[in-house]
Amino acid sequence: MTISGTTTKLSYTGNGSTVAFAVTFPFFGTGATAEIEVIERTISTGAETTKTYSTHYTVTGGSGSTGTVVAGTAPADTVQWHIRRKTAQTQGTDYVENDEFPADSHEEALDRLTMIN
Numbered sequence: 001m002t003i004s005g006t007t008t009k010l011s012y013t014g015n016g017s018t019v020a021f022a023v024t025f026p027f028f029g030t031g032a033t034a035e036i037e038v039i040e041r042t043i044s045t046g047a048e049t050t051k052t053y054s055t056h057y058t059v060t061g062g063s064g065s066t067g068t069v070v071a072g073t074a075p076a077d078t079v080q081w082h083i084r085r086k087t088a089q090t091q092g093t094d095y096v097e098n099d100e101f102p103a104d105s106h107e108e109a110l111d112r113l114t115m116i117n
Contacts, residue, residue, distance in 0.1 A: 009084040013043070014075025021069045023061065027085050030062035038069060039082040051081075 007025045012018075028035045036059065038051040051057055061067020075081055093105050 012081045014079050019071040019074045023067045034059040034062045035087050037086040041080045
């Protein structure tokens with residue numbers, strides 16, 4: 001894949017009825033392993049709460065592509081949901097001498113570095 005944008009976070013203001021929030025930037029993982037975080041901010045006070053996967057939301061898509069955060073309950077119009085990419089800072093690619101060059105895993109490692117940066 002290629003990383004063609006610099007967006008790493010999105011904000012949505014609740015309206016009491018919308019539950020699907022598009023994640024327009026690519027992220028690794030999917031479902032419970034999605035490398036994103038959802039923060040709910042109360043507009044009037046600025047107080048923030050980190051939401052929990054399966055308790056407050058689920059995720060579709062991902063695995064190096066875009067996706068959707070689906071709220072268990074529609075956020076009220078008094079809060080904003082901030083969705084941020086939270087890429088694990090790991091390096092799992094191992095090169096073995098005299099092996100064929102692993103282009104796919106090499107590209108994924110570069111993509112992970114780009115997302116972290």
